[in-house]
Amino acid sequence: MRMVDLIEKKRDGQAHTKEEIDFIIHGYSTDEIPDYQISAWAMAVFFQDMTQEERAFLTEAMVHSGDTIDLSAIKGIKVDKHSTGGVGDTTTLVLAPLVASLGVPVAKMSGRGLGHTGGTIDKLEAIPGFSVEITNDEFIDLVNTNKAAVIGQTQNLTPADKKLYGLRDVTATVNSIPLIASSIMSKKIASGADGIVLDVKTGAGAFMKELSQSKELAEAMVQIGNNLGRKTSAIISDMSQPLGFMIGNALEVKEAIDTLKGEGPEDLTDLCLTLGSHMVMVANKADTLEEAREMLEESINSGKALEQFKIFIESQKGDPSVVDNPEKLPQASFKESVLAEKDGFVSGIEADHIGTAAMVLGAGRATKDSVIDLAVGIELHKKIGDFVKKGESLATIYSNQKDVIDSKSKVLASYHFSSDPVSAPTLVYDIIT
Ligand code: URA
Ligand code: CA
Numbered sequence: 001m002r003m004v005d006l007i008e009k010k011r012d013g014q015a016h017t018k019e020e021i022d023f024i025i026h027g028y029s030t031d032e033i034p035d036y037q038i039s040a041w042a043m044a045v046f047f048q049d050m051t052q053e054e055r056a057f058l059t060e061a062m063v064h065s066g067d068t069i070d071l072s073a074i075k076g077i078k079v080d081k082h083s084t085g086g087v088g089d090t091t092t093l094v095l096a097p098l099v100a101s102l103g104v105p106v107a108k109m110s111g112r113g114l115g116h117t118g119g120t121i122d123k124l125e126a127i128p129g130f131s132v133e134i135t136n137d138e139f140i141d142l143v144n145t146n147k148a149a150v151i152g153q154t155q156n157l158t159p160a161d162k163k164l165y166g167l168r169d170v171t172a173t174v175n176s177i178p179l180i181a182s183s184i185m186s187k188k189i190a191s192g193a194d195g196i197v198l199d200v201k202t203g204a205g206a207f208m209k210e211l212s213q214s215k216e217l218a219e220a221m222v223q224i225g226n227n228l229g230r231k232t233s234a235i236i237s238d239m240s241q242p243l244g245f246m247i248g249n250a251l252e253v254k255e256a257i258d259t260l261k262g263e264g265p266e267d268l269t270d271l272c273l274t275l276g277s278h279m280v281m282v283a284n285k286a287d288t289l290e291e292a293r294e295m296l297e298e299s300i301n302s303g304k305a306l307e308q309f310k311i312f313i314e315s316q317k318g319d320p321s322v323v324d325n326p327e328k329l330p331q332a333s334f335k336e337s338v339l340a341e342k343d344g345f346v347s348g349i350e351a352d353h354i355g356t357a358a359m360v361l362g363a364g365r366a367t368k369d370s371v372i373d374l375a376v377g378i379e380l381h382k383k384i385g386d387f388v389k390k391g392e393s394l395a396t397i398y399s400n401q402k403d404v405i406d407s408k409s410k411v412l413a414s415y416h417f418s419s420d421p422v423s424a425p426t427l428v429y430d431i432i433t
Pocket of ligand 1: 165174179180181183184207
């Protein structure tokens, strides 16, 4: 096989066979095929697309380029949840204990945050003592004993994807549905779950800003998962404004505790119940989505979910007393209010800019090597649809530096107002199974 013929084939809109895709990915992984040929091929894929079959072949080839995690020693149907990345997305902190409290094993491999989106591991590390640096065996034991555990990404998962993503980033081929879908799904499949629930974000703070694109991506990923024997469903949820009120690591732990107590923000609670119901269904623990949702609500109301959070924290060497005493979480030295400059209804909050404002405070990483400050972040007091009077507080900035002029003006500029009433945005746009 010659790579030049395969580029030509894709350029002319034909579909690859499994052998051809294996040849491309294997050749690229072993440096037998150079970057320039893969760049040309990726551009051909960008314009010519891939069939469902090709997408599944590509995903599989990337899965087999590196280590895969074997979770078969964990009893029951293991369910993973993945978000395409948002601002103030606190759902994993809530869902791991919530879903585990119903006996569904949650074996989660998570990453750190980069840019304007936060990472689950950073948030968990805001809990004093909490460690995600556990061995695979410890991880499996913890899930078997306590139903939930989170491990950092240490293994060499999908190196072909890492290499291809790096190349796509500099050849204007990131934004291709088959390439994004196979990239995300290869990582999910390599991490070993039997079932996958995807939270595909849409709107200004999301990777996919248009609903139609988000839907197309969700459908592509669900098809790949199901084609490769993983029960997969996707929720398309709003990221036109940040989720919940809190953005920042310790602040989001506090928000997760509130949500597990039944006192969390409406949007975060609703999204967790929606995603959680799908996780419970994928795990075969309920007959209908309604039943699954009632079970989750009952676990929150009875305190079972909160108790499970304490068990989860303690089992990973964290201090579970933060649940009853959240003031033990890292606290920022300075608090500053962002005040409204006029009366009006909030008509928009640019989630990506709020994320950047939090990053500038130190809550996120500008580069992979940045050191983050777990205590800092932003608490929103007003969301889309709320009426605000001039001089009222829109948000509080938590910081460890006195001068927060930059973040303050970014937060203020992120808010848009209307003199006419505005309704809150739809939270869940679509569900794809
Ligand atoms: N995120 C991924 O992991 N891969 C892509 O291709 C795009 C976003
Ligand atoms: Ca939040």
